[in-house]
Amino acid sequence: MVEHLYIHIPFCPNICPYCAFYKESAPRERVETFLDALLKETERWSSRLRPKTIFFGGGTPSALSLPQFEKLLGGLHQRLDLSAVEEWTIEMNPATVALDKALLLRDSGINRVSMGVQSWDDAVLKTLGRTHDADKAEESFHLLREAGFENLSIDLIFGVPGQSLESWQKSLERSLRLAPEHLSAYGLTYEEDTEFFQQLGRGEMAPDEGLEADQFELTTAILESNGYDQYEVSNFSLPGREAQHNQAYWQGRDYLGLGPSAFSTVGELRWRNIRDTGIYNETTLGGKTAIDFEEDVSEELKLKERAAFGMRTLQGLSLSEGIPWNEHLIGLEHQGLVKQTSDRWLLTPRGRLLADSVSEIFV
Numbered sequence: 001m002v003e004h005l006y007i008h009i010p011f012c013p014n015i016c017p018y019c020a021f022y023k024e025s026a027p028r029e030r031v032e033t034f035l036d037a038l039l040k041e042t043e044r045w046s047s048r049l050r051p052k053t054i055f056f057g058g059g060t061p062s063a064l065s066l067p068q069f070e071k072l073l074g075g076l077h078q079r080l081d082l083s084a085v086e087e088w089t090i091e092m093n094p095a096t097v098a099l100d101k102a103l104l105l106r107d108s109g110i111n112r113v114s115m116g117v118q119s120w121d122d123a124v125l126k127t128l129g130r131t132h133d134a135d136k137a138e139e140s141f142h143l144l145r146e147a148g149f150e151n152l153s154i155d156l157i158f159g160v161p162g163q164s165l166e167s168w169q170k171s172l173e174r175s176l177r178l179a180p181e182h183l184s185a186y187g188l189t190y191e192e193d194t195e196f197f198q199q200l201g202r203g204e205m206a207p208d209e210g211l212e213a214d215q216f217e218l219t220t221a222i223l224e225s226n227g228y229d230q231y232e233v234s235n236f237s238l239p240g241r242e243a244q245h246n247q248a249y250w251q252g253r254d255y256l257g258l259g260p261s262a263f264s265t266v267g268e269l270r271w272r273n274i275r276d277t278g279i280y281n282e283t284t285l286g287g288k289t290a291i292d293f294e295e296d297v298s299e300e301l302k303l304k305e306r307a308a309f310g311m312r313t314l315q316g317l318s319l320s321e322g323i324p325w326n327e328h329l330i331g332l333e334h335q336g337l338v339k340q341t342s343d344r345w346l347l348t349p350r351g352r353l354l355a356d357s358v359s360e361i362f363v
């Protein structure tokens, strides 16, 4: 039985210039057809799925209307055994949060929200092309609490052009005042096929790596001193509030991804659904699988991936699993990026800053 389910909902009312996730702005009829296709894809898997974690990601899942959510959630409850679900997360954009919607989600079993606040500085939000301001984000956070959500996460982005260290510090502090159970702090990446990538190419944006490093160090210092564990390089939580779904990925567990662009890894096989909602809808409703990429996942590849992800976490990499990379790890130790304890390899604070380069040794 597969225990971890990801559902990709590829619609966004507004497209952000930095974002490379698969998404589109779509007319209502297309959303309706998508929901039919998604439920059909779910049906195909229903006998092999008993999820402990579910994650609605996107795109902006919260952009669905109330009737669309009723159809989706009712459809999932009909088709799946949801009795084992422990954590059910939905990504929400603050601009799309309303109390009636939040109540419906909560009543349907969703118990965790990851909200894309990004920044509490309106000037930074404008640079990021967001349609909400800081006050709307705060109001949305309170609405979610009012609806009964006891497990809330806030996404923030640092390294944004024009975002000073002080602005970032204020964003961290305003987040802390709301006491979320979880916080994700991502350094801005310039992803191909985004407007920001093009602007960078034209020299209209100039990343400041030194400032970004200072922002990252400040993040760790402020959040850790307020009781949050940095359980993964970009993820912080109060004890016991780590995202179970993400941890399942990092530990190399099987997971199923439904919807366009979603990846799945089940047993020895990994595949990705097609990154095109129109084709996904047509193919799935026609009774076929909408897969555009498939590969065998060997035990060796699984070990490499577990090592690369594990190294980014608080647990690090056990010495026995690290054996194939011992020489590299000792080299990194001399550079002050990793350290050895009695039973594992861990990132040092400097290593956390350069975690992507450290992970490269494993793959």
Ligand SMILES: C[S@@+](CC[C@H](N)C(=O)[O-])C[C@H]1O[C@@H](n2cnc3c(N)ncnc32)[C@H](O)[C@@H]1O
Pocket: 018, 019, 020, 021, 057, 058, 059, 060, 061, 091, 092, 093, 094, 115, 116, 117, 118, 155, 156, 157, 186, 187, 188, 189, 190, 191
């Ligand atoms: C699928 S989006 C989140 C949900 C929702 N659509 C929203 O924007 O509020 C997941 C998260 O990835 C992060 N993200 C997206 N693109 C990024 C980029 N280029 N660099 C850093 N973080 C990024 C953002 O923090 C975002 O909240």
Ligand code: SF4
Pocket: 011, 012, 014, 015, 016, 019, 020, 021, 023, 058, 059, 060, 093, 116
């Ligand atoms: S950041 Fe969120 S709202 Fe913006 S385009 Fe990406 S998925 Fe959509």
